[in-house]
Amino acid sequence: MTEKQPSPPIRLRAPLLGLILAVAICLLTPYNNIYLRATPLGGGHFPLAPFFIFLLLAIFVSISRRLFRSSTPLFTGPELLVTWIEMVIGSGIAYTGFARTFLVNLTAPIHFATEGNRWQDILHPLIPPALIPTDHQAIELLYNGITGGRRMGWLEITTAIPWAAWIPSLALWGVFILLTYFVMLFLINIISKQWIHNERMNFPLLKVPEMIGKSIDDGSTGSFFLNRFLLTGLAIPIFLHLMNGLNLYFPSVPAIPTLVLAGPYFDKTGIFTGFHKLKLYFYPAFIGFAFLTSRQISFSFWFFFLAGALLYGVLDLLGYAIPVSELGITFGPTLARPEEMQMIGAYGIFFLFLVWLARLHLFDVCKQSFFLSKPPEERTEWFDVRISFWGAAIGFILIIYWYIRLGMAPTTAVLVVGAFFMIMLVATRIICQGGLAYFTLTAAPTDGLIALFGAKMFAGVSGLLAGISQKVLFVDLGESLMPSLLHGRHLHQNQKPALLLFTGLALTIVASMTASILAMMTLCYRYGMRELQLDWATRTTTTVYENIFRLVSTETTTGSWIFIFAIVGALVMLALVVCYHRLYWWPIHPIGYLTAYSSAMRILWVSFFIGWACNALCMRYGGITLFKKLQYFFIGLIIGDFLMGGGWALVGLFTDISYQVLPD
């Protein structure tokens, strides 16, 4: 009989180191990313800095184990993975996941109000007390910097910040954000058994760290890194980025293009009009992730991206070029065409599909939570699902109460909170199962509500609160927390003590949030927000307020075509789901349809195509045996890309310009 040895318990040192490193990343990220404008430390759901540190730690642990011939290593594989995932969570919160736009979001209505845009007349009366800081001087200092701030020390700056103006708003938002984060934790705890154990979900983004962790435990780190397939894969990105990086500093060194503009090969009108701006990006790391993704999913990603682009041409040919004004007011970060509103219906149906797949599990959770059945003796979650169930329910109610207390209509509050978490769950599934290191949402949760129920539900303060809170946590999902929590849950599977692991995660979230706000405020008050690279944050936030302004001041209606496209999206998704369920040979996974119009896919589709083609050929002609060998080549591509990313980021710290290996 073969029986798996139970893995040794995780020692306190692992979550503790993870916590310290996460806080360090949070403190450094604003300085590195927006002051030095160097290679971003984070970025996506497989951030650069945490993986780079993880690699260094893995090498250090292996070398020290060999040198000191110690039977108990400094860190075991699972312990290093615990440390890594805490760093990932920290790096997300420190930048796009939260801190990048938070301060701009809170100060924009005051700072960017002019006589011309009339925010003062329309928006200011709607803003509930304490929602945003209202001390004009404190806000101006944030944008211009404290006089003589550059000469002050960091601690001195921290004490010079006008905290009194900030405390009420930070406390109010702190409650909202922590409630949201804890509901996410509870939801992940509830759904994890279904997704991780029952559905055996593939986590392509975790494959490389897990394999490195396993090699540490097996004492085979040397043979892992010296695997000939891995070394071949490693050589490609190293050579590529060495040449391109050197080209940046020494233009006489030839560069190898990683972007081909394919648009000019297609006519501006006609059936290929959607391909007129097609770009082919080549990122070895993403090709690696695509190879590790399930074949059906990687196929559907590139297939639906091309099909989505073709739809523009088909509609154009048929004479159905629908004007953009039909969209009305939208908050979706990349939503541009009425055709893309298919995603609203598609997200809704896919969410129902996920619930339907998990129905037995969810029913069981409900029965346990209402004490109608006994919990199983062996638990795979962090803690009892009954606690998660009631925790999530109470969290939902408290968030809804938070909105109502600030003035949102109760029905709107319920719908908004429901839509936020529905989109988050679907996005988490897409990111984790699809191995999408980069992801952008097409339509925002409120876009769906506006399309279905009309803009009237967002009249007055309801629109303002929904717009701001959505911008804080639920629309820029590039580095959102929930997918990282699911990754964390997968890494913690079968690891003990579960409570220590959960506490480590929870503390990391709270500490990262605090450290990120502190670092961001200190940096802004020292140099002034104007001097920092916050263009994207400022622009997208002011766009949100302009949309809120239009939402509350004009009677904008959404065109009937939007509703038609939403219905079409729902029907297409329904057909995909039914085919996927009924026909076992069906080659298309419905998840690809959800990313057809995501701007991330514009960068990733070529990688997915190459990764899929390699995977399909490998599985067709070599089966699982060849796959197991060849995966090292693709892991080499990933490690090489991130190794060079980290290397050039270090070089960038000492030079004026920085070579970017990965997209921003």
Next chain:
Amino acid sequence: MSFTTIKSSQKQVRLPFQAEAPYKGLLLKKMNWDSLPPQAADILVTSMTAINKPAPRVWLEGTNVTRPTRIPLRKGNTEIEIQGLVGLSPNEAYVTRLDTLLTSGRWFNDKDRRVIILEEQMATRLGVTASGDQTISLWGAPFTVIGTFKADDYEKALDLDGEPLTPVIFPDEAGKEISEEEQDALESGDDIRSFQSRYQHIPASQTAIIPAKTLLAAGGHLKNIAVKPASAAEIGTLATQLSDRFSLALFTGEDDGVWLYNISDTMNYSGVPNIIIPLLISILIVLNTMISSVYERKGEIGVYTSVGLAPSHVSFLFVAEAMALAVISVVLGYLVAQVSAALFSTTSLWEGITVNYSSMAGVAAMVLVMSVVLISVLYPSKVAARIAIPDVNRTFKLPHPIDNTIHVTLPFLMKFQEKESIGGFLYNYLYGHQDISHGLFSTGEVEVVFNCSTVDDIVTSTTDSEGQQDFNCLHLRSNVWLAPFDFGIMQTIDIQFRPANEGENFLEIIVSLHRLSGESTVWQRINTAFLHEVRKQLLVWRSLDDATHEQLKIDFQNVIAEND
């Protein structure tokens, strides 16, 4: 080819857009706010007699379309910055009645050049009124303030396309890193702006209006043209003529609301009735040839079957062969036709024959020929499949589950001494899928067990087999997750090697699948593919050489030793 033609044509599509029209007229524009050529308004007037008062709309657009253009307005020492400058014509009063929005002053006339209409609050901040004798400085040039409007009213005065008459910017494009390739493309004039970027209108409170001609001369871009024919009845006719003539989006404000006119490209394949009879004849010829071919190759089909090809494979071989011949023949046919035409078309041999060699006609002919071959080969391929395995079910049918368990006896027999080799092979196969969520299935821990699991097993093995039994049936057990994994189909698999009825020293394989989670119907459906895969592996095992068998045996003995 000569009997058929392919014609491209354009068809007008008229879509309802809004229930009520803000004005009766037409609006011509490019989608996504691309600029029109500056001469467009003049061309429109000269091309259509019914149009004599076009209202062109011009914007000031900077080179960076992601940010609004900052335009300074100065009066004395007071300077304000606005973000949008719109050029409208005197005809606007006739076409859209925009002059009614003015809260003071007058609209433009044909003689106006350096005049400006300001937003009310803007005028107040500059300290000017629309009396007609006060000037402000725009880019250093004096402009007379002739009117004021309210921002709210202006924004509510939507055009036929449902959008206000203010400039747009593409803010989502800002902040993106531009690569060297993109920079080069931009410099060479290519529009590489993403097609997934939404534009935003500049608020009316940040916008001023000057005459369209003035702004056009100052570098503004023509964005759309509104026209109003003398009679509302003409709008429909005019829209039809205009959409035929210009490839632009066309909105019409009519009595029953706003309509959107688009042109759709269509293609007609005419002349098909002329070739139906020749097509039928060719189908029959190919059908006859292929059926003969199938019967002639009965022996060959037998060989295919004996080496393990399924009827569907044999059937597909004939389809593939026919398609290969079809592709070769259409290419050869096209080449022969081209060469013949080149050689003989000028001679008397081809006198009176007109051959259609358009590219689309060629492609259509090729597709037609291949379709004919495909249709013709369907029946012969079916015949071939029937010859391959007569009187037997051609597809494997999974037994019905009892208590969530399916028992299948695989159609294979092996010698008792081969037990370790096949055991090792299947152990490696299951172990290979451990913790890998790729392919048809994924496995958990693989267990090797020696016992006869049930009393029935023991009874069967002692009564049905002639040999002496040691009651040690070999089992391989594992948890198996079946793809697509989303359905959460988890089962235990028990592969049991036990003495067979067929004779002494023979073993048979019984696979027992027990459902642990997931939907029952999906579980049964997916397991068909899974069992096919296991059966295929047994065929692969049969083809291994002696050395590999020996190696598998040694490996498996090691596994057993480790487990013990």
